[in-house]
Amino acid sequence: MLPKTKNIILKEYDQKSALYAAYGQKLSELVQELLNDSKVAFHSVSFRKKERLSLSNKLNKPGATYERLSDITDICGLRVITYFEDDVKKVSKIFSSELEIDEANSSDKSESLDPDRFGYLSVHFVVSNGQERNKLTEYKRFDGIKAEIQVRSILQHAWAEIEHDLGYKSRDGIPKTVRRRFSRLAGLLELADQEFRTIREELTSYSSEVLGSIKRAPADVDLNAISLRALVDSNELVKRIDQAIADAGNCVIDEIDTDDFGKEAARLEFFGMTTIDDVTNALSTNEASIVEFARLWLTRNDDQSGGSFSPGICLFYLSYTLALATHNTETLQDYVSIFIGNAGQMDVNKITSELQSTYLKMS
Structure with missing residues (x-):
């Protein structure tokens, strides 16, 4: 040039x-x-x-x-x-x-x-x-x-x-x-590359079929983020408890948060749950306790609560209820330390104490 x-x-x-x-x-x-x-x-x-x-x-x-x-x-x-x-x-x-x-x-x-x-x-x-x-x-x-x-x-x-x-x-x-x-x-x-595509297709297929599987045989459906979301999307028991919690805490149910279902599945697995049937049975058995504990927890500071949460909030309070129902401080501390992010030991002890104090009011 x-x-x-x-x-x-x-x-x-x-x-x-x-x-x-x-x-x-x-x-x-x-x-x-x-x-x-x-x-x-x-x-x-x-x-x-x-x-x-x-x-x-x-x-x-x-x-x-x-x-x-x-x-x-x-x-x-x-x-x-x-x-x-x-x-x-x-x-x-x-x-x-x-x-x-x-x-x-x-x-x-x-x-x-x-x-x-x-x-x-x-x-x-x-x-x-x-x-x-x-x-x-x-x-x-x-x-x-x-x-x-x-x-x-x-x-x-x-x-x-x-x-x-x-x-x-x-x-x-x-x-x-x-x-x-x-x-x-x-x-x-x-x-x-091909395997990742296959996994994506299998997950898409599983997502479209899991709802039918839950309705037919919930005991055969593994507990995971996808099956848990399908349950929250479709189950009347979940919706009823969610609404009761919203009413008790003067809250509103907002859009679904897709990132939370993996966490909720892990919380429930902590208590030995492995299938969707385990989850629905636990919700049915503990429905009144879940709603009452959620009401006390949301209004514990003598305020009117308020705010919003995603559908499936009943699963969050189910886990708290199950942990407290053991009446075992060690189990509750283990749960809090695993699932409450960035909690140091002092925070774990404080949260554990506050949870137990709130739970005792239910009696």
Whole structure:
């Protein structure tokens, strides 16, 4: 490349550097919106702008034939990392329908992967906004700017990062014995990707079938986060006790918190429960005690309580009731120390004492 042409390109870069950075940020936000709207789970969306020195080195490479800055399509780069390999194709379809794709400079390099080739390769898109989006006020200034987007799964990303850290991007640059190790590892990662997809599908299938299993034979349904949520969603006993607790504490039942069911399952397992039938039997047997203890606990400071909680709050108070019903201070302390986060020994003793004092009022 002629020094004059290089200087022209670098000068244009200096003038438009901030614009490319702004486009990267805007495109990153757009991509996240598109993925969220399509309900495609993703690990991360990140962007970077090529630094001036990196651009200068690129222009110095033999065979560089760029005439202007717009000929260089990776000044602005995004990386989309999905959790699963099959989501890479979903993301690719979204980009194809929502962005203008420069087909000549885009590629799915996994299609050219040799059978014995180690490593994973991303899907690469070179994109621009397209005519319709460029008509919008917030996108007008980015007309004519292109960006490169890499899409890969999180396991593919892990491979690429480690490969980069090892400093070997060419299979010809390393000994055959090491190449064989890379090949074996690539196969393991491919199997891992497939197994994760299978696990996801099995969990989805289990979630759709577990409610029917609970209705038919609750004694055969293992206690876990998924089965417990299905119980809370559908069981009239759970809803009745929840509402009684809400009324007693002047509270409201809010949206469901999906993160809590794993914790609630662990709480109930502490008392030896292993099936959904164990849970419903315990709720039925202790219904009056659960509601009364919850009322006393929520109003123990002589206030009117208030606030909100997620459906299934009766499971939380069931655990307290069971722990207190043992009349065993050690068991209660064990329960509090395990399930009350960041509680030191003084806090455990204090909470245990307060729980016991409240429980005694029930008598």
